[in-house]
Amino acid sequence: MSKIQWYPGHISKAERQLKEQLNKVDVVLEVLDARIPLASHHPQVPRWIGEKPRILVLNRVDMIPEFVREQWITWFENHKETPYFTNAKQGKGVKALHKATQTLGVAMNRRRRERGMLPRPVRAVVIGLPNVGKSALINRLLGRKIVASARSVGVTRQIRWVRISDTIELLDAPGIIPSNLENQKNAVKLAICEDIGNAAYDNQQVAGVLVDFLVELNFETILRSRYHIDPLDMTGEEYIQTLGHECYQGDVERASRQLLNDFRKGLMGCVPLELPPMK
Numbered sequence: 001m002s003k004i005q006w007y008p009g010h011i012s013k014a015e016r017q018l019k020e021q022l023n024k025v026d027v028v029l030e031v032l033d034a035r036i037p038l039a040s041h042h043p044q045v046p047r048w049i050g051e052k053p054r055i056l057v058l059n060r061v062d063m064i065p066e067f068v069r070e071q072w073i074t075w076f077e078n079h080k081e082t083p084y085f086t087n088a089k090q091g092k093g094v095k096a097l098h099k100a101t102q103t104l105g106v107a108m109n110r111r112r113r114e115r116g117m118l119p120r121p122v123r124a125v126v127i128g129l130p131n132v133g134k135s136a137l138i139n140r141l142l143g144r145k146i147v148a149s150a151r152s153v154g155v156t157r158q159i160r161w162v163r164i165s166d167t168i169e170l171l172d173a174p175g176i177i178p179s180n181l182e183n184q185k186n187a188v189k190l191a192i193c194e195d196i197g198n199a200a201y202d203n204q205q206v207a208g209v210l211v212d213f214l215v216e217l218n219f220e221t222i223l224r225s226r227y228h229i230d231p232l233d234m235t236g237e238e239y240i241q242t243l244g245h246e247c248y249q250g251d252v253e254r255a256s257r258q259l260l261n262d263f264r265k266g267l268m269g270c271v272p273l274e275l276p277p278m279k
Helices: 009-024 045-049 066-078 094-114 134-142 184-192 203-216 220-227 236-247 252-264
Strands: 027-033 054-059 083-086 122-128 160-163 168-172
Touching: 009 045, 009 122, 027 045, 027 094, 027 134, 045 054, 054 094, 054 134, 066 083, 083 094, 094 122, 094 134, 094 168, 122 134, 134 168, 184 203, 184 252, 203 220, 203 236, 203 252, 220 236, 236 252
Parallel strands: 027 054, 027 122, 054 083, 122 168
Antiparallel strands: 160 168
């Protein structure tokens, strides 16, 4: 499979601007894709934020089964982290997230008063890879649409502060991504979930890997019932070829795009691409 690599100029600029603003921030909201929590984590974030409090947000919880959500809660708690699950489009989980941010603000202002300083709104930053739902989450926290949001990468291009309430200010930052995608298995997951620009990958190759992932995670019945082709006696690449020839008049590219779109829109149902690693 061709190497997936994507680091456009606006991402480089966004990363530089974000680093310049981080010293003004009190708390970090890191937004991950609930379908791929590990693959959608930027490995440099812990180093950038240092000792600042971090709230872990797993967005698109509506796109994974409940039993998988429970497994991730246990896994993160075993790693001394509390995950907040949200569906930013519908507003699910946003109140708990707002309360957690506000609580950190109270603690921050207590320390300020102890040092003889006046209280101020807590300054939070929302960071994460492109298209994981950061802008939709900010709009939900605000209670109105103030930042552009769409199912595509690169919608947010400028970094800016947005006042949520008298107690919280949010820094809306464009999506960031590692300059070198060393873990290619994770890079393919980002491509499948549309968390990376589509110029970076080949649809047919990525769709084939999606089929392989679904078989590996025991979700092959979805493919069998939806497309009436059994994936167990062929590779993902062969499955895409067969789907194209049997259902799309030999148009394998169209079959690939359709399969990816069905997954991305949730038409396959609640399907994760990652499960918590076993010990």
